[in-house]
Amino acid sequence: xxxxxxxxxxxxxxxxxxxxxxxxxxxxxxxxxxxxxxxxxxxxxxxxxxxxxxxxxxxxxxxxxxxxxxxxxxxxxxxxxxxxxxxxxxxxxx
Numbered sequence: 882x883x884x885x886x887x888x889x890x891x892x893x894x895x896x897x898x899x900x901x902x903x904x905x906x907x908x909x910x911x912x913x914x915x916x917x918x919x920x921x922x923x924x925x926x927x928x929x930x931x932x933x934x935x936x937x938x939x940x941x942x943x944x945x946x947x948x949x950x951x952x953x954x955x956x957x958x959x960x961x962x963x964x965x966x967x968x969x970x971x972x973x974x975x
Contacts, residue, residue, distance in 0.1 A: 904942045911938055 897905040915931035 899943050900946060904946065908935075908939060908942060911935060 894901050898908075900908060912935055915935055919928055919931055
């Protein structure tokens, strides 16, 4: 009988070529754009610069995926909204 392993990593993000799906889509858009640039303005300098640009973009995106703190932005909205007074001063007369 065949034995099947239980897939426990179902909650991990999908990864293509070491990049999450959104960054992989960005990379493929850049590759298609550079191919169009190469086709419509065929020169050796454009071919070399497009290759260098795509290689640098891939290295940068994989670096950002490994170090997620580099792209961490502060959240705009608070986690909860409350009517509780934030001040410790009491303005009421006792």
